[in-house]
Amino acid sequence: MKAEEFDKTFDDDKEDLLECLDLSTAKRPNQVQKRVNVDFPTWMIESLDREASRLGVTRQSIIKVWLAERLEETAANKAFQRTSR
DSSP states (O other): OOHHHHHHHHHHTOSOGGGGOOGGGOOOTTOOOOOOOOOOOHHHHHHHHHHHHHHTOOHHHHHHHHHHHHHHHHHHHHHHHHHTO
């Protein structure tokens, strides 16, 4: 199926397009994982663990979410500063 036909079918919502895709080769852009080691003070680990437990997620998950939120916020602030000049 050509891209134009795929887009039209998607826009018309007439059929399930998953059958047209080879999901075994699908990749999410910018999602390659790279391991890093970070040292945190004990009080910070304990706070992270309490919050992760409260939310029912892992420590790693909460660190990733919080870092992503902060990075998105920083990028949005920089974009705003560029446009407000």
